[in-house]
Amino acid sequence: MQVVLACTGAAGMVLAGQATAQIRPASPKGDVLEHRVTTGDTLEQLAARYLGDHTRWTALQSHNRVQDPLRLRPGSMLEIPTRLLRAAAASVEFVQGDVRSTRSLNHLADTQAAASPAADSQPVQKGQLLQEGDSLKVPANGFVSVRLADGSLVRVQSESDVQLRQMRRKGRAGSLQSVLDLREGGVEASVTQQAQSERERRFEIRTPAASTSVRGTQFLVLTDAQGQTAAAVDEGSVAVQSGQPSTLLKPGQGVAVSADGRLGKATKMLPAPDITFWPALAEDASWVSLPLPTMAGAVRYQIQLAEQKDAKKDLNQVVRGGIFQQSPARLTGVADGDYLVSIRAIDANGIPGARSTHNLRVKATPVPPLYESPEPDAVVGLGQRGLECTKVNQASAYRIQVAPAGSDFAQPLIDANLLQDCSLAAQTLAQLPVGNYLWRAASIRTLADGKLDPGPFAPAQRMKLAEAPRSPELQLDGAAGEGSRNIRWAGEEGHRYHIVVAQDAGFAQPVVDTWLTEPQWATQNLAPGHYYLQMQVEDRNGLRSNFTPARQFQTGNWVTTGDGQTLSSGDGVRLMRQ
Structure with a gap:
């Protein structure tokens, strides 16, 4: 059906459909229908037809100033005010x-x-x-x-x-x-x-x-x-008219009208955007992120997200939407569910283009845990550290997967499910050979009916598994009874050494806690006495060995007997050579 845009004056423009009763809007008397009188028409018949009540013919007579309601002139035009129609x-x-x-x-x-x-x-x-x-x-x-x-x-x-x-x-x-x-x-x-x-x-x-x-x-x-x-x-x-001549808008065409009523030319709508690269699944609890396509002539895009609770594929239940210029378009606060996404490109004149639609499933809850240890791209010593992540309030269990670097977790090397804590033991991780890996974690909640509802995985994080350095064998210099002057061990280039010294075997109050780059340490700065020492090695990857077992040593030039026993004074103080 063809429709016509007719000017209404300074107030704007009107598209009017061609019909038996012509519609003339925005007259000084208000909006009206125009009826061309045919032979046999009476005001009573017209009141019944248009107003639904034949007794209201007097209202038509008054509005049209009809002298004789029984004598209507065929071909004349009568106005039916729309305010008289039934609400x-x-x-x-x-x-x-x-x-x-x-x-x-x-x-x-x-x-x-x-x-x-x-x-x-x-x-x-x-x-x-x-x-x-x-x-x-x-x-x-x-x-x-x-x-x-x-x-x-x-x-x-x-x-x-x-x-x-x-x-x-x-x-x-x-x-x-x-x-x-x-x-x-x-x-x-x-x-x-x-x-x-x-x-x-x-x-x-x-x-x-x-x-x-x-x-x-x-x-x-x-x-x-x-x-x-x-x-x-x-x-x-749609036929668009603002003065003369009129312009016919066919399907796939649009028009822009300026604020002062100037009508633009009929324009072919921009084509439907290509969104075949859009994801079918969104798992981010913060927002649904949709990259905008690149289209010639498009200056912005209109996006709408509609709920799809049944087989119908329509946009009658839009829950999010907006006009976007910068990619990606982000829609926040979208609940889990199935959706139909609509996108139209808009040209420089503000005319929206043809629509593309895309099926999208949102599954963002329960939210995945956050990673605690190790840090991204860390080097992890086999058997020394496991994997740790945060707890999630909604979660009743957790799932952790480990896969080779560059893989898509289709065949994870470790798939630990229904973990009570969001952690993977160091011993479990130590089953893997040295190399580069990815790991990721997800939360699992228990629904009211007892069913388990797994959430999405957090983005995978990279790590490297490597052999940790071994604890060295310590060599204490110095003759028996003279106290140790230097402590030495076998070292490698690029290694660092962590020395901890205390007077108690539990190392509760260290008197020395330092890092060295050379595989030796002198004891001469210590006061004479008995001490305990432990050490660990850090290699070029930053991996650290376990601490060595505590070793006991003494400092000072003590007076000893022939069998190596330290001599003491009568009050129990050990004697030192001058």
């Missing part, structure tokens, strides 16, 4: 976010919304009935689907301000007359096809710059804070 209602099919509704008090269909006082806003609920004059304000990441009385569906997008300016029905059950004022944001409409006998049906979306009126089609209208409007047609055809 209709709409219902909320789906709502996301803190969408608020405001009901205008004493609303008249032919009165601008600004002239009507408004009640306090209320949160919108699914199943709620909406009346003529109701306004909807949709916040960021909000969305609402409204089903009109004729089955048409209006999907109001995030950051939008819409008023149901007119909702009237012709006759008792005739065609619907609907007008929506889109003050800011976006509206996508799927308008049901009407029978031939109901061609007077009107569906119109007005913006500060333009108004679209169609039936049996799907289209999108966007308007920004500056008042510029863009429309794009997915199905059906």
Whole structure:
């Protein structure tokens, strides 16, 4: 069906459908239907047909100033004010976010919304009935689907301000007359096809710059804070007129209207973006991250994420969305579930292009643990360290996998499941040969029905397994009874040595704790006495050996007997040579 865009003056433009009863909006008397009189027409018949009540013929007589209601001149034009039609209602099919509704008090269909006082806003609920004059304000990441009385569906997008300016029905059950004022944001409409006998049906979306009126089609209208409007047609055809001549919009075409009402040329919509590279699974609890495609002519992209709880593949339950310029597009706060993602490219004139859709599953909970030890790219000594990660409040168990570097964990070398602690013992890790590896961890929760629900793995972390250096054999210099002067051991180039000395075997209070680069250490700075020493080696990879067993030594030039016993004075003090 062809529709026409007719200028309404300074207030904007109107798309009007060709029908038996012509629609003439925004006249000084208000919106009206125009009926061309045929032989046999009477005001009583027309009141029954349009107003659903034959007794209201006097209202038509008064509006049209008809002198003789029994004598209507064939070919003449009568006006039926839409405010006289029966009121209709709409219902909320789906709502996301803190969408608020405001009901205008004493609303008249032919009165601008600004002239009507408004009640306090209320949160919108699914199943709620909406009346003529109701306004909807949709916040960021909000969305609402409204089903009109004729089955048409209006999907109001995030950051939008819409008023149901007119909702009237012709006759008792005739065609619907609907007008929506889109003050800011976006509206996508799927308008049901009407029978031939109901061609007077009107569906119109007005913006500060333009108004679209169609039936049996799907289209999108966007308007920004500056008042510029863009429309794009997915199905059906639209004739756009602002003065002369008119421009026909076919499926796949769009048009832009400037804030001052200047109508652009019909433009081919940008093609549907190629998103075959998008992931099928999102596992990040922070956001759903979608890389933007690169398209000639595209300056930004509109993305919507809709719940898919059944086999239907539609966008009637959008839970996240927005306009994005920088890649990647990130949608936050998305719960686990199955979704349909929609993307349209938008050109420099603000005209949205054809839509691509993509099936996406989100499984981000329970969240994976964080890594504690070892640090990224660490070198781990076999048998010295295991793998440690944080606990997660929701988790009842954990899973840790280890795989060769560069693999995809299709065949992990270690797959430890249902771990009570988020850790893998050093002995288990020591079963692997030296080499480069990846490891990752996941949380597992227990649902109310007792079933286990595994969450996603954290991003894999790299590590290197290597042989740890061995503890050296210590050599204590010095003759018996003279006290050790130097301690030596076999060393290697590039090694460092950790010396710890204490007067107790438990090393509770070390008197020496130092690192050396040479494989020897002198004791001459120690006070005379008995001491304990332990040491560990650090190799070029930063791996450290275990500490050596504690070795006891003494310092000082003591007086000894022939068999090596230290002599003491009468008060028990050991004697030292001068």
